[in-house]
Amino acid sequence: MRLKRCVAPVIAALIGVAAWSPAQAMGEPPPKALPAEIQDLVKADGVPGIAVVTSDDGRPARQTAAGLADIPANRPMHPDYQFRIASITKTFVATVVLQLVTEHQLTLDQPIAGLLPEPVPNAEQITVRELLNHTSGLFDYSDDPGFNPGATYTPAQLIAMGVEHSPYFAPGTGFRYSSTNYIVLGEIVHQVTGHAIQDEVQSRLIDPLHLSSTTFPTETTAAPRQARGYVFDAPLPPRSGPAIDATTRTSASAAGAAAAMVSTGDDVDRFLGALLGGELFSKDLIAEMERPTPGADAFYAGAGIPGISYGLGLMIAATPCGTAYGSLGDIDGYTSSVMQVGHRRVALFMNTNSLQPSLRQQTLSLAVQELCRAG
Template sequence: MRVVAVALAGAGLVGVVAPTAGALGASKPTEVVTVTGTQDGGGAPRGVDARVLDAAVRGMVDPGGASATLARVSERGRTVWKGAAGTADFTTGAPASTDGLFRIGSVTKTFVSTVVLQLVAEGRLGLDDPVESLLPGAVPNGRNITLRQLLNHTSGLFNYTEDPSFAFEEDPAGIRRWLDVDRWTRYTPQQLVALANAHPPYFEPGRGWHYSNTNYIVVGQIIERVTGHSWEQEVDRRIIRRLGLTRTSMPTHSTTIPGPHAHGYYKLPAGPADTTELDPSMAGAAGAGISTTADLTTFVTALMGGRLLPRPLLAEMTTVAPQSGETEYGLGIHRMRTPCGPVWGHGGGIPGYNTFMYADGDLRREFVASVNAFDVADLPATNAAFETLLNTGTCGGPPPATTPAPAAPTVSLPAPAGPAALRPAADPAG
């Protein structure tokens, strides 16, 4: 089995999910583990069990195989618990911080979709506008692909991260080449779309569902053509500055994370290899963002609370494409079933980082987490730890005993079950 990453399946993956080389036999470094529980404001939070949440975060590190895990549970945007476990830096031994920055991967898509729907509200775009009229000549068959189909992944466009140019040899030498050379590659959106256009579509527009990062690269280009500003500038102006997300950014080519953060690592026979720095243009509008659990909580609370979109367009966003099946994907957001009821949000994966951002429909609870997968040789243990983290986080403690829990996240390589599943990616661009 090809083991090159633990990352979100399907809708969680942005593109370049890097190898952990968990099957290569390296020993796992000793982690410094710290867990903290906090409650902001007065009064006891509704049904939050800090001890269970602490244990879930700690379990994602040992035996779950992550080098670090950060998580936050909030009620109507107010933090009622936050925790961190693991090591932020193997060199210094510094522990992970609950307030650290991280790459958010495909959670970026929810920001980008929100901007598009704001443009729809302003009458500058229509969800059923053909791509050819918005971005002439960008993709084959653009006359029959709509903006809506880009946003909900029913366009059929090939996922550029499945192109062989994003793959490498599954050995330490191949991984080292990615570390030394490929992660610094600077891409333009046109180059990424060209990679996709070289492949036939998965299906005719609207006739199926396939998660494709290409869709959001095209959407980013549409935003620029309509507004005259890059998608990064529009996300910054319309969301980041509006909500005061002072620790959220959408870098174009900057390779660093601008502030304290837990590093991402690959496990190699010679020792851990730091994969934190990379050129985010490999992900672009499909997943280049950086944020914190606090900022993502503010964002998802504002979004689901109707502060960023008119109610009719929030309803459009949360209308699930029937073709998406159990993934239940809307427009840059998806519905996930949990033991405590459905939640809305997105997941994301990019080298070294996996992110989860969810809120229930009436904002009784929000859950955000970042997981730095490292040693995933024991995949059943990793999946069990992840399921526990997800269920306890969205429930604020132990799930109701009377409610059947969702099936354990799959680790198989065939068609992914959805953005909440952990599995080894089938290539370094998964």
């Protein structure tokens, strides 16, 4: 699959976020309790397994799971199992970049010329901010016809694949989601710090926040407690054909700083809480992350997804209980999301990304109902 879809298809599920409203719900029966809802996703819709972690003010509110983490082994899903979190990786990378801004090693509005060994078109005009918020115009390497998601790549090779194509637009003149932006950011971190982006995420975020079930792999292997990821011949529902194991079908190096990380609901919950709670850098920089990017809402509305925008590595969505901030991921065999409104957070993971748009809407609507449920 194409890595630009690591976020975009999951955002399609947020049609349910934007379209749901209390007025619509008034004529409907009360929603089921969450365990019943996720059991329906498994039994009625064919999702192999699902895990949901909810917290209030940093305290666990609910952890639940349904279905199977490994179909042939008949291994039940558990809330603490690991998943490939795809483009939630981008939020980790953006956080490291903003920490470097705090340390005066980078500035948001500096051009990236001189920060990379690889040639990048318009490097004199593209800024760090424009990479973070997808306004650089750089072509998405995963759209290159020769891109093989199962192959092994270096970051330089992925960048070269992207810059072989003309930019979508001049820097700062439009919005276009592109994983190339985050591969470039990972290389900038490497050049500035002398350490690979994986090492910086480890030392700055994973270790200090005690994210013991989170990894940033460079080689494609399944983690010890990782749910197997599955794809199907046709989008669910109904389930048709065999469940094809895609756990390692997309290589870690092909995903890189755009989508390679593995984590759990509890860990991404803790990370997002620390980030939005001001533990990782100043409130001023959090406000920069949360500021909607001009053109992002129109981009998503044009894709049939009103009510969605994008900041600096953060998704922004309208919900019935307020504006949600968080991150979403979609990669071969896995769908992930983590969102926060106020001090309530919900992380929802599934071990498939073979979903019809209606099922994506249903799934994220379920997450929003849980997010907006009274504590």
